[in-house]
Amino acid sequence: MHKFELDTPTLLIDFDKAERNIARMQEMADSAGVKLRPHTKTHKTPYLAHWQLRAGSRGITVAKLGEAEVMNAAGIDDILIAFPLQGAAKMERLLHLAERARLRVSLDSMKVAQDISDAAARRGFKIPFYVEVDPGLHRVGLPPREPTRDFVRQATKLPGIEFIGLLTHAGQAYAAKTLEEVAVVGKQEGALMVETAEMLRADGIAVREVSVGSTPTARFAAQVQGVTEIRPGTYVFYDTMQVHKFACGWDDCAQTVLLTVVAKHPDRLILDGGSKTLSSDRGPGGAATFGTVVGFAHLEIYALSEEHAHVRVTGNGPLPDIGAKVQVIPNHACAVMNLHERFVATRGDEVLGAFEIAARGKLQ
Ligand SMILES: Cc1ncc(COP(=O)(O)O)c(C=O)c1O
The missing domain is CATH 2.40.37.20 (D-serine dehydratase-like domain)
Structure with missing residues (x-):
């Protein structure tokens, strides 16, 4: 037909193009020596998440617990929930899911850290967490360098969570007008994170992951030495905005x-x-x-x-x-x-x- x-x-999805987009981003990540953990909020479709994993992605990212539940029900078990979770209902669901999947979360406040730690410790779990750093988007995230280091020093004392690294999303790249501006945002995104990670290491704190990335900045941030993971999402389909952001x-x-x-x-x-x-x-x-x-x-x-x-x-x-x-x-x-x-x-x-x-x- x-x-x-x-x-x-x-709504139409051209599978030839989606397949090519997935392969190209994976090739870029592989050649830069970073893991790709695609943000699946774009497609919200387990079938396509499996494509990304088969192509070489190492786990997935979601924004919502509900997305994580759907992806896990479809057999995906390595999931980052990149959103500060709050409320008793979410703690309950998070722990329920943690029994089935290898979860990691991101957070930027002691309130969220304490709540997840309390819930996890009651069940004898330790949930891996990233600390979110603000790269200039001014959404969530702590300022880089000292404020992040001081926060991590506190958060690592909590018994129910385990610090694994730093995470950021340079969404301010969407305001860039030229490819050069996108490149600057991407390189700064990576550099700020690596610098902050080094500061933590100098403090004796192990930092396994330095996780960055939006679709426009991924190829620039991935090149920064010390970045370990990129999390673009929109690249699977792209859109009018991505064309205008040179992605x-x-x-x-x-x-x-x-x-x-x-x-x-x-x-x-x-x-x-x-x-x-x-x-x-x-x-x-x-x-x-x-x-x-x-x-x-x-x-x-x-x-x-x-x-x-x-x-x-x-x-x-x-x-x-x-x-x-x-x-x-x-x-x-x-x-x-x-x-x-x-x-x-x-x-x-x-x-x-x-x-x-x-x-x-x-x-x-
Ligand atoms: C935390 C986080 N990571 C990754 C992404 C993926 O970025 P993009 O939509 O540019 O692909 C987003 C997008 O909103 C995000 O919020």
Whole structure:
């Protein structure tokens, strides 16, 4: 079956491209001598996590306990939950999962450290943890160098957790305007972490892991001597944002949404998918553009209703008619996966079949 015979909206994943993206990132990690622990919040699909592991990834990263539970139920047992966990319900689930999987967590406060340690110590466990360092994103993470060292000195005294290393995510790379700027952020991300790790070692604290990485910075941070692990996620599909951050080309974008033209005006078209299908994530630099229409450079999605994409005609060229199908490369692949129950896999134009996005909606 040809992909354009599918009903719309349909989320499509081009397996040829995803496979190539997975292989290339793995090759890059291997040649830099670092482990790849992909962030699976992008695809939320155990089938694709297994692809990454088969290609050579060493464990996976998740943001949510619910994602970890889904991945573990699918047979994956080396999981980093890269999020500060809080609350009795999460402690209970964490310990339940720790009985089945080799878990590691990240944290940046004594409150989280103490709570996980208390829960683990009651069951006789020691949960491995990374300390998260703020590379300039100002989300979570302690300032590098002394503040991190002082925190680790305290946290290593707790009985139910075991310090294994430092972790960071230089999400500020998404504000970069040139490839050079991305490279600077990536190199600084690695260098700051290695410097902080050395400071800890000078203090007699063993640091096994120095874990870094976003999709745009991975190839730069991986080159920094002393980095042990990278955790890109979006690279599996890439998206409009990644093209603008120089991480890939348009032809690498494996995720598209198939939509139908349902209305046509001289200067505008309407497609049958809006914010519930493409997500409301804005374009590069916060631009009011909501994805890239494949093969129509003179079409721009300038607004979304819940179920409508509003498309402006910005230049000359043929326009698709009502009833025609078009593919849109979303701005942000990860947000889109969370909106859909399943995707349809293709190779080229040929449909392979539907796959459940088992961890979509697992927000707790
Ligand atoms: C802690 C952490 N690690 C890794 C990643 C993966 O980065 P990217 O989405 O750029 O692939 C993210 C993304 O949000 C993250 O928050």
